[in-house]
Amino acid sequence: MVKYLPVFLIKSRIRSSQLIILIILYIILGTPNAVILGAAAGLKIVIPFYPREFMISILLILLLFMFQILGNYLLIKSDLDFLVSFGLKSSRLALGFSIYALLLLSFPTLFILSITGILTKQYAPLYSIIVFYLAIVFSVVGLFILRMFSKNGRFLMFLATFIVLALLGIAKIPIGLGSISSIYWPYALIVVIIYLIALAVQIRSTLKTVSSVGINLKYWGPTNVKHVIAFEKWNGRFPIMKFQSLYSFVFLRSRMSGKSRTGLIRSTHLFAVEAIISAFIYIIWKVLPPSAGGVTFLMFFVIVYVFGFMTLIAFFSIIHERVWISLASTSPLSSSRQYIIGRLLYEVIFSSPLLILIYVAFLMHNSFLIDLAPSVIFLPIALFYPFFIFGVILNLNVIQMQFKLSYVNYNQHINLIFIPLVIAYIAILAVGILLPLVGIIACIMSYIVAAVLILSSRIMEKTFFALSSHGYV
Amino acid sequence: MGAAIYFSNVSFGYSDKDVLSEATFAVNPSEKVSIIGANGVGKSTTLKLAAGLLRPRGGSVQVLGMSPDTREVKGHIGYLPEDATPYLLLSVQENIEYSAVLRGVKEVSEATEEMLELFDLTHYRLAKAQSLSRGNLQRLSLAIMFVHKPDVLIMDEPLNYLDLSMQETLVKIIKKSNSTVFLSTHVVSTAARLTDKVMLLSNGRVIWKGELSEVESQLQKGETIEAKLAKMLR
Known part of the structure; x- marks a missing residue:
């Protein structure tokens, strides 16, 4: 045996x-x-x-x-x-x-x-x-x-x-x-x-x-939330999209001892956080001279940010969605669009400090961060393509490829959806280092293709039914 | 007046097998019907088709005279999947409120309070769903389903995990309601308590629809109703 x-x-x-x-x-x-x-x-x-x-x-x-x-x-x-x-x-x-x-x-x-x-x-x-x-x-x-x-x-x-x-x-x-x-x-x-x-x-x-x-049960943290999300104040327009764009903060509740300020977060607050992170990166960049390893630390920071972000994406991807509650509340077309756009919005918000930094670096004619530009620009769209490849094109069960979040079992299935994501990221990273301009153009093209897919009613409906036909509700 | 739920020659299958084959049946307004069948015969699939979560390969599904895909109909449907799991990181109150917002409920706070009381969840309002027992999760799922007072209730094993007291509460709510009820169960007593009629599903089609009393009248000495239904499903 x-x-x-x-x-x-x-x-x-x-x-x-x-x-x-x-x-x-x-x-x-x-x-x-x-x-x-x-x-x-x-x-x-x-x-x-x-x-x-x-x-x-x-x-x-x-x-x-x-x-x-x-x-x-x-x-x-x-x-x-x-x-x-x-x-x-x-x-x-x-x-x-x-x-x-x-x-x-x-x-x-x-x-x-x-x-x-x-x-x-x-x-x-x-x-x-x-x-x-x-x-x-x-x-x-x-x-x-x-x-x-x-x-x-x-x-x-x-x-x-x-x-x-x-x-x-x-x-x-x-x-x-x-x-x-x-x-x-x-x-x-x-x-x-x-x-x-x-x-x-x-x-x-x-x-x-x-x-x-x-x-x-200790893993789950405290049982009560401290700050309730004021859903009753939402005006009812695009609630799925709004919820998706903020869901990462809900996710933090499982990690931050239930003290997440989820209920207090407004979209405007995010910009303040973004500004602080961007300023922090810039200060490290300027204060630490290259001879003291400043470049190393900055690169390290940027890459940690990118990978940390990607890990976060995987953890609160589709597995945390509840089709029977949210996506089933409106037409398949509208629910899929709201879901995907909401997630993209979140991802843009979270990668914006690096985007800002790259833009600043570009203005100051420093080529160093331009090498990283493709991988950063690619970031917000990173989850979009694996989802489509697995769920819609290959018609595989997306939920099985991630891990199944059930009442008893947590963290027991596999994040295989991550593999193409990592491969794509490494490819983009490599292209970015060798040919930054080509990498940036490739990233922009990926956004155009994504936009075409989101605009397609047929594809969006297929996305919705790809989820529910695999028994995932 | 037309049927509340109408399946016309509906065919559906997953990639590896066909489940429904030109199934035709109707559930009339305010009618309460249970669907019974063997494991894997397509009961849950039938409910999902009625709730608009799946689209038939052939034939058509209508709920209140319209496709269940449409936003207009969604507001009239309440759907409870088997082993329903709400958003585990949202609190009980947040789960109900979010569902109310999604379904266009105007007085969200009032509707939420009503559900908290109805399903005896007031004490847990701030508790994250992940900290609830399975029975309380089922109560929360029912509250989520009921918050917009749907005209058509589609439920998969609704009494699962509920204690006797809450089972009685749900039975009373459903019996009193004027909504159309379409549910799936393996438990004959559940069908008897919550619905007036049963529908037997076998080989992708509805093979019989009627009242349980009709089946009971045909029982031979010593035969149980479960045994009789199993025989009918063969």
Whole structure:
């Protein structure tokens, strides 16, 4: 059973076709790496060189991002319902889960290794990252197994994990922080920050999944809302659109101990927040000179913002919508349009600090942020296309591809809708670095296509029925 | 006066299987009808078609003489899916108010208060829906469905999760109401308590519609009504 358990665990979460697509993707992405290695062996292939800071930032955030997604795969409710109650020895289960977890968490390593060659020749720090990543993987797997099969408190496990990690760091195994620091000082700081964030995210994600099996009400936070949304004051015009554009704040209630000021938020307040964020980014940019790593930090910040934003999009995407309440209240055409435009509005509002920053950078003739422009401009439309590809064009069940939010189970299904989003984002990012103007034009074209789709009555109606025909109401 | 709900040769299927095949039936205004059938036979699908959540592949569905897709009809329909889940991060009060706003209720606060009292949710008004028990979630879902006082009630297993007291409350509300009721259930007692007639769905068609008393009159000695209905559905 142990022999086949990892296979079962993978097969119970990912379809064969999806696995094949992933493997093909890795092969395709890995090809440039092989070409570079070939070049090193004598073939003369010119690979453009890009700033190390930029790549380090992107790849570190990519790691963090992948951690968050993969954390949801580790343990699902059916594992406990079925496998644990199956009478298998816990040691065999632990071994099976360990192998599976290592296989699963190796994917990001493979992925990063495969795209390394596309973007930079600076191998040393990237391999260091991979070493750090593997250290995290082992820590997480250990913690995961401990959590599953021991009665120890979380504190002890956290402590044990951090001691192990600290020892790894002190011993500089095998490349370690020391070698990264010796190359360029901001690396160490960034890696440590990311390392801790990634670890915290992964541990939280793992523990949350395990504890959600027992319906951990603490996860949900306080039961009462403090500031009630004044729906009774809404004038009744386009309520779905209005609600969608503000729903992110409702979503914060699950994360912010129920103290979200959702009921107090007005659209006008958002502009003040936007202005503060934009000013903050600008100040960092101007105050920290490049020699002090200002550029690195700024890039890091921008990329964190972009990825953080994308993660947020996934969490409150269609899974939180209630078709039977809202979309079923008006015609399919109107409800789909209101829903999509509302979400786009929200996404524009939230990415506007970066858009403003890029515009300011453009006015000041600094090309640095122009390289990031395509990825930022693409941001608001990021969720739109995966939704259409899965829900309407491929006619697949969007809800199954995200995770199902039900009364008992939370966080147990997979964010596969994210995969094309990440691929698209990386593609746009790469195009933006190589050919910023082409990237910007491509982004603008994507908006035009989206507008055509939204204007099409047939497509909008198809969108509505694509949702409800999959049993999602 | 025409039918409140009218299916005319309606065909519908999902990508891998056909569910309804030229189904034809009518539910008259103020009539209360339960639909009974085997698992996967298309009961929920029939309700979704009536609520305008699905569009038939063939034939036509009319509610109050119009397509259920239209905004005009939506305001007259109250739909409760099986295991209905409201917005979990909205409070009980917010869920009801939002539903009222969506359906163009003029006095949103008053309508909300009325629903809170009717379904005994006043105590939970500020509670996030995710913190409610399954039974209270069902009460909230019923409040969301009733807030605009619909003329046509379409419900999938409405008594699920409700305690006995709330079941009685709902039965009284429905019996007293002049609305058309079209519901799906596996429980014969639910059909008997909430509706006057039952409709049997099998092989994509309605095979029988009538009063339960007609079935009871045909029972053989020792035979239960459930056994008789199961036999009729074969």
